[in-house]
Amino acid sequence: MAVSKQSYDAIVIGVSAGGLVALTEILPKFDKDMTLPVMIVQHQHHDSDDFLVRYFDHLCRHSVREVEDKMPVESGTIYFAPANYHLLVEPDKTLSLSTEARVNYSRPSIDVLFESAADAYTDRLVGIILTGANSDGTHGAARIKKLGGLIIVQDPETAEAQAMPMSVIKHVQVDHILPLNTIGDFINRLNQEGYSF
Amino acid sequence: MNRAGENIKNERIEIRLLLEAVNLKYGYDFRNYSFAHVKRRLEKRLNLSGMDNFSQMQHRLIYDASFFNLILFDLSINVTEMFRDPWVYKKIRGTVIPVLKTYPYIKVWHAGCSTGQEVYSMAILLEEEGMKKRAQLYATDFNELILSRAKDGIYPMDVMRKYINNYQKSGGKKDFSDYYAADYSHAIIKRGLRDKILFSSHNLVTDGVFGEMNLILCRNVLIYFDKALQNRVLKLFHDSLCPGGFLCLGTKESIKFSELSDAFELVCDQEKIYRKRR
Incomplete structure (x- = not known):
């Protein structure tokens, strides 16, 4: 059987309770030549400041930014949704914000990011669901899968809160269930080699 | 594909x-x-x-x-609150108001005022700064039904409690309950504040310049527009401001990615307060 290779244009990550530890295990591991842009929704309190962004900008090789409306998506850059705003990807690959009602009790909501990013990147998108104590992200992961993208879920055994990865595993045909400490390297390989299947 | x-x-x-x-x-x-x-x-x-x-x-x-x-x-997204992002109002009080005080008469425009909470906040702020008598506030929205709700100035009491908290964080100087009358379930903004504001229908997408303003506030409205429309509206704001007039956007909105980025100077980055270049 011929091996076909799929390459990707962007990564979206959804993470909730336990996210600081999980992201600290993943983001600083990215190689210098990691070119895929990464958009992240980390659930946080609506009053939160930009601590996360400053923390990871200090820790990572890549530039880490809090999204401002209509920012163009640039390669090798890590973007965080600001507290109290939904983050969406436009068809022209710019980033939009919205203050519409909470989705799954959350603003930013992982579903909102994943669904819009799936529309924008179709089969060239990787979605990653990490630790979390709710089920935000399940609909979004399903849309990414439906449009031909790749879904990676943190192995619930290695997650501080299991509900979020469990929900995706239950409802979506996921491609990989990976322990937390291997996700960073997996993404590096994906960036270098594409994905063979 | x-x-x-x-x-x-x-x-x-x-x-x-x-x-x-x-x-x-x-x-x-x-x-x-x-x-x-x-x-x-x-x-x-x-x-x-x-x-x-x-x-x-x-x-x-x-x-x-x-x-x-x-x-x-x-x-139309109608998510708003009184003294939303209280630290922005604090900055307006400290940075914009002292400049506005040098004018004999000022005009303030809330573009996309939704149900009116932010324009009432500004009316309160101007009253506390002793500027109410020499200020005219304009509040516009394209949705007439929403605009009539703004004009009524009636809000549920449970959200008013959040507004009290915002008001205090914004540097409010008085007892917030001085500004409304309440029964068990609702509060109505007092007449003296409502009378300072001219509510009218205006569509940022299709309508034109709106007087010569000293301050325009348009927060979390532009995020719903694409870049082309954002450029159009920022141009409209530029044309509607007096030289040196202030523009206040939402805290995650920026003119950095627009065609008008050189037409304004940045006054406060966190609060997204800009000033029209002279």
């Missing part, structure tokens, strides 16, 4: 045609709204309506005005 990707493209065509129909039939122009946002809102209505696709929705909204009214509400 796979089948699913092709479907996404087809769906985009359907949505563009639907927005065209809305514009032709009802005169509301959403064609340059942020596409991802519009799609999300229309998708929600599609799921609720039980229809199969956006083309069916288009047909129905042309013949059924009450169905269109639902969509009109879906597409």
Whole structure:
């Protein structure tokens, strides 16, 4: 059987309770030549400041930014949704914000990011669901899968809160269930080699 | 491109045609709204309506005005509060007000005022700074129904409690309850504040310049527009400001990615307060 290779244009990550530890295990591991842009929704309190962004900008090789409306998506850059705003990807690959009602009790909501990013990147998108104590992200992961993208879920055994990865595993045909400490390297390989299947 | 990707493209065509129909039939122009946002809102209505696709929705909204009214509400986001982002009001108090005090008379425009909470906040701020008598406030929105709610100035008591908290954080100088009358369930903003504000219908997408303002506030409205429409509206604001006039946007909005980035100077980065260059 011929091996076909799929390459990707962007990564979206959804993470909730336990996210600081999980992201600290993943983001600083990215190689210098990691070119895929990464958009992240980390659930946080609506009053939160930009601590996360400053923390990871200090820790990572890549530039880490809090999204401002209509920012163009640039390669090798890590973007965080600001507290109290939904983050969406436009068809022209710019980033939009919205203050519409909470989705799954959350603003930013992982579903909102994943669904819009799936529309924008179709089969060239990787979605990653990490630790979390709710089920935000399940609909979004399903849309990414439906449009031909790749879904990676943190192995619930290695997650501080299991509900979020469990929900995706239950409802979506996921491609990989990976322990937390291997996700960073997996993404590096994906960036270098594409994905063979 | 796979089948699913092709479907996404087809769906985009359907949505563009639907927005065209809305514009032709009802005169509301959403064609340059942020596409991802519009799609999300229309998708929600599609799921609720039980229809199969956006083309069916288009047909129905042309013949059924009450169905269109639902969509009109879906597409206008009315999330707001009094003294929203209190630290922004604190900055306005400390940085913008001292400059405005040097004018004999000032005009303030809240563009996209929604249900009015932020314009009442500004009226309170101006009263506390002793500027109420020499200020005129204008508040506009394209949605007439929302505008009439803004004019009423009636809000549920449970949200007023959050507003009290915001007011205090914003550097409020008095007892917040001085500014409204309340019964068990609702509060009404006092007449003296309501009378300072001229509410009128204005559509940022299609209408023109609006007087010569000293301060324009338009927070979390531009995020729903695409870049082309943002440029148009920022130009409109530029033309509606006196030289040295102030523009206050939402805290995650920026003119950095627009054509007007050189026409304003940045006064406060965190609060997104700009000033028209002289």
